[in-house]
Amino acid sequence: MNKVNLKDIAKHLGISIATVSYVLNGQEKERRVSSATAEKVREAIHQFEYTANQIAKSLKTKKTNTIGIIVADINYRFTTHVVRAIEKECQLYGYTVIFGSSYENPETFLTILNVLINKQVDGLIVIPVDNDRGYIEQLKSREIPFVIVDRVPEGSDLSIVSIDNKDLAYQCTQHLVKTGHQRVAFMSYQTGLSHLLDRKAGYVTALQDADIEIDQNLIIEIDEKNFVRGVQSGIDALLERGKSCDGIFFTTDTIAVEAIKYLNQKGIRVPDQVGIVSFDESDAFPLFHVPVTHGRQPLRQIGEVAVKMLLELIDENTPKGNTILKSTFIVGKSCGEK
Amino acid sequence: MKKLSLKDVAQHVGVSTALVSYVLNGQAVEKQVNKDTAERIMAAIEELNYTPNQIAKSLKMRTTNTIGLVVADINYRFSTGITRAIESESKKRNYTVIYGSSNEDENKFSELIDVFVNRRVDGLILIPSENSQDQIRALQKSEIPFVLIDRIFPNIKTNYISLDNFKASYKATEYLIKLGHKRIAFINYKTTMFHLQERTRGFREALSDHKLTIAETLLPEILSANLAKDIQQAIDNVLHLQEPCDAIFFATDTLTIHGLKYLNKLKIKVPGDISVLSFDGSDAFELFYCPITHSKQPLEEMGKLAVNTLLDLVNHSKINMQISLDADIVIGNSCGESV
DSSP, X not given: OOOOOHHHHHHHHTSOHHHHHHHHTTOTTTTTOOHHHHHHHHHHHHHHTOOOOHHHHHHHHSOOOEEEEEESOTTSHHHHHHHHHHHXXXXXXXXXXXXXXXXXXXXXXXXXXXXXXXXXXXXXXXXXXXXXXXXXXXXXXXXXXXXXXSSOOSOSSSEEEEEOHHHHHHHHHHHHHHTTOXXXXXXXXXXXXXXXXXXXXXXXXXXXXXXXXXXXXXXXXXXXXGHHHHHHHHHHHHHSTTTOOSEEEESSHHHHHXXXXXXXXXXXXXXXXXXXXXXXXOTTGGGSSSOOEEEEOOHHHHHHHHHHHHHHHHHSOOOOEEEEEOOEEEOXXXXXXX | XXXXXXXXXXXXXXXXXXXXXXXXXXXXXXXXXOHHHHHHHHHHHHHHTOOOSGGGGGGSSSSOOEEEEEESOTTOHHHHHHHHHHHHHHHHTTOEEEEEEOTTOHHHHHHHHHHHHHTTOSEEEEOOOTTOHXXXXXXXXXXXXXXXXXXXXXXXXXXXXXXXHHHHHHHHHHHHHHTTOOSEEEEEEOOOOHHHHHHHHHHHHHHHHTTOOOOGGGOOEEOGGGHHHHHHHHHHHHXXXXXXXXXXXXXXXXXXXXXXXXXXXXXXXXXXXXXXEEESOOGGGGGSSSXXXXXXXXXHHHHXXXXXXXXXHHTTOOOOOEEEEOXXXXXXXXXXXXX
């Protein structure tokens, strides 16, 4: 079949190529194309079965109007909200978003990276899964603009959006102390990831500042490969007689939800028997019988800022440094608050 | 042993390093590398035992080995539930999954399909958004292999893996009836989407088959734009009827979560004051004080079938796969089972 192009359609309708292009790109309202004309263009396109070749377009402008995201795990609440925010922001600038999930695996991260570059994205937003700069060198060698989110690597030659993990963890721990808990436990993953290590540092500093001795028995670090078992045996260990903790700080919403499930199962009453605070918010919390006290990362803002930063980078490639956004702390009733 | 470089491989075959690189990166087709040359290069790589890094894996297949998965909304728990299954099966078959989310917008849906098609993913798995029939028809005319999952358009014949929503809803409603509930409310979205409408149809037919009257006031419809408010209003309405309801059947897990949140707020006890049944489970339910009875979609099976069906299509098998699976009922205590 004869492949029809923009020029043919414009000629056929007796209008300018620009007008046809606007309708094709969904810009008719912006560019004030009359709805009758837009309708005619759409009809013609349908009739001629025109399919705009994105790559042909991109050869002209050298851009494909697509942004790639590499997320750490598509099942994290963090991911769903940040990606949603990125998509919304990208829509304002006419960018489409595609993404892949590395599942916290450095090899998978690289595979996704290769696929996205192969798919000719204009830029990348990445949530890294490694602390060493290997992946950064890979990204740089591909000469593609990229913004790093959430986990902060060393180096001032990068563009990063993050939060102050240590500070929010400090607040969470301090809150447990202030609400009368003296044996405050910590539940996290066994990990080298910087953002989680920062949360541990916040916990430690908060206890030190309150003159509370750090008890290693109250620090539980779970192997994520054995997640449910890890959480359950962690809770068992913490509430064992003699070692009993009276408050627990969970460094992620996933851990918090699994732990609360188990506490429910065992009939352990919150906040009467144990107070709890979660670093992150979960959509499951409102189903619990008391509002859960938790931190709240500025997820929407993280997405928006990341996009703005990336678009600047795509325009002119000077690193933007680390933008640290503020989190908030939501007081519930899970620590026995009045 | 001396470490081999790309250059060594190129020299061995008698071609440029660029060609070797294209083959290694799965770009042989795109970059129009001569088929015989590509084969010689691959043979050399194996013979010489050259492994640059993970990219070498794509060596074995001459395609880019990607599946484009378009979900309706990345926020939907269902979306993430099924993606786990799709990822796992894809990994076994050596495919990478790249996602796009349409946010229930048919224009976005169309855009994403364009992006994936133009960038030559090997195939597509789609959860179509409302009103995307035209895009699906256009896809059928193109050569790209695709499978629909979860939602279908009954007037368009495509390969699909879905749930028999009518049957599952009928079964769940019947379950409530057999437990003695007589005035069951059904809370669903106001929608044209077939799979959701089928849930309403199953509910109605179960009531009618058991000779229970269908009061329209017990079938409030929710606008997704106003979710929390609408659900609260709907619950208020069904609780304050002259003859109030004794059970609420929520058509999706999202609706259930909002519903339970509100019932908590109103201090209404489940199942003591009212029974609750959910179509679709959710991890969130486990934070509630009462285990929630729900129909459970076979997400793992659906994901697995979708991937395998798609890959059969990719490998040029002629297929006609229209599968409607059954849901099980996971029994909790929210329908007064232990009374």
